[in-house]
Amino acid sequence: xxxxxxxxxxxxxxxxxxxxxxxxxxxxxxxxxxxxxxxxxxxxxxxxxxxxxxxxxxxxxxxxxxxxxxxxxxxxxxxxxxxxxxxxxxxxxxxxxxxxxxxxxxxxxxxxxxxxxxxxxxxxxxxxxxxxxxxxxxxxxxxxxxxxxxxxxxxxxxxxxxxxxxxxxxxxxxxxxxxxxxxxxxxxxxxxxxxxxxxxxxxxxxxxxxxxxxxxxxxxxxxxxxxxxxxxxxxxxxxxxxxxxxxxxxxxxxxxxxxxxxxxxxxxxxxxxxxxxxxxxxxxxxxxxxxxxxxxxxx
Numbered sequence: 001x002x003x004x005x006x007x008x009x010x011x012x013x014x015x016x017x018x019x020x021x022x023x024x025x026x027x028x029x030x031x032x033x034x035x036x037x038x039x040x041x042x043x044x045x046x047x048x049x050x051x052x053x054x055x056x057x058x059x060x061x062x063x064x065x066x067x068x069x070x071x072x073x074x075x076x077x078x079x080x081x082x083x084x085x086x087x088x089x090x091x092x093x094x095x096x097x098x099x100x101x102x103x104x105x106x107x108x109x110x111x112x113x114x115x116x117x118x119x120x121x122x123x124x125x126x127x128x129x130x131x132x133x134x135x136x137x138x139x140x141x142x143x144x145x146x147x148x149x150x151x152x153x154x155x156x157x158x159x160x161x162x163x164x165x166x167x168x169x170x171x172x173x174x175x176x177x178x179x180x181x182x183x184x185x186x187x188x189x190x191x192x193x194x195x196x197x198x199x200x201x202x203x204x205x206x207x208x209x210x211x212x213x214x215x216x217x218x219x220x221x222x223x224x225x226x227x228x229x230x231x232x233x234x235x236x237x238x239x240x241x242x243x244x245x246x247x248x249x250x251x252x253x254x255x256x257x258x259x260x261x262x263x264x265x266x267x268x269x270x271x272x273x274x275x276x277x278x279x280x281x282x283x284x285x286x287x288x289x290x291x292x293x294x295x296x297x298x299x
Contacts, residue, residue, distance in 0.1 A: 003095050004118065007068025010056045014120065019053035019296030022067075022116035022124040022154065027285060028057075028074060029083035029106035030263055031127070032278075037078045040282050044125070044289035051293025056121055058112050060086055060094045060105035067119045080104055086111040087144045110148040113156070113226075122215065122299060123155050125292035127285045128162040128192040129228070130262070131170030139257060142173070150177035150225045155215045157229045157292040159284045160190035160197065163244050164252075164265045167191055171199050180227045182214065184291065190232040193280040194241040201230060208291070212298035231291050237280040239273065247272045 006014065013020050023044055028037045045055035057069045059077060066073060077083060086094055086105040091114060094105040107115060109126055116124050130143025143165075149156065161170045171189060174181055181189060183201035191197040205211050214227055232238070251268045255261050270278045 003063060004065045004067060004115075006119070007056075007066070007070065009054055010068035013054035019293065019299060020056050020121045020123070021048045021053050021289065021292040021296050022112055022119075022121045023048075023055055023057040023289060024109060024112040024124075024126050025057055025059035025069070025077055025106040026085055026108050027127065028077045029080070030085060031266075032282065034078055036278075036282060038074055040285055041074050041078075043286045047286050047290035048125075048293035048296075051290050051297055053293035053296040055289070055293075056116070056119070058107045058115050060091070060107065060111075062103055063095060065095060065115050065118075067115065067121075076104065077106055088114060088148060089144065091115075109145040109156070113148045113152045113154045116154045117152050121154065123157065123292045123296045125157045125285075125289040127158065127281060127288065128160060129156065129158050131161040131165040131167075132173055133261065134164070134166045134252065136166060136169065141257075141261070146170070146173050146177065149174065149179045149228060153219065153224055153226060155211070155227045155229060155295070157184075157231055157288045157295065159192050159233050159288060160230045161192065162262065162266075163191040163194055163197075163241065164248055164262065164269075167197050167199060174228065175202075178223065178225050180214070180218065182211070182227055182229050184211070184229050184231040186230065186232050190230050191241060191244075192284070193233060193239045193277050194244055195232040195235065195238045197241060205229075208294035208298040211295045215295075215299065229291070229295070231284075231288050233280050233284040234287060237276075237283050239276055239280060244269070244277075
């Protein structure tokens, strides 16, 4: 692939055959407030390294897809206004002759998976995935994350779909498009800040080696798409889903439509929860990165 650049650390890992974990960059540019965005990005990378793998945070900067970021790159993403959120639909623009109009792009789940696959990275860690939005009958708002999970063979470690979504429809969509949903140490699909949604996963695993075996089995089938590994938020920071639903019901009618809805709702709930949701969000990103590192090492 043209316009792709590996950091020294990632390049060495590829040469040595060391496990690699892709990390998104929208959590730096859009997902967390400054300076939490930098702290969590650094801690997530450290969690991957502690699991004997190498982190590869991905972003598009000045027309180049960077696989592995330097400290200056992270600072730039964290402090620049109007960073473009990149998904499948606009990734082409960011890596084309029109890149001058998109100088700095942070990768969402979708764009991160695409570039990770191009780079030969088999495991990706994020916080919570997007999905089918509430009120989809009127808005037709369905995250591009679900399309990518159905098509791109990069295993994804997350804490389930974001709880602000329509969770039953999201799980049904995942089943329809053939994504295998696995609970890591759990039998129900977690829902971001909540450890359980009441919705069963397709299967349960309890070790990174078991996850690695499933990833290889799906690869052998040559059916495309991914395995979604759902890792519940740590118990001491978890919030029960009934409490979260109360916060959502209290503000969802005021939420904007389209791409602005999710960040607005997450910020509003952070206020209503007195920061509890933000604390959970930060820790689950780090924990998922650590689990992904262990899975990459097992692969």
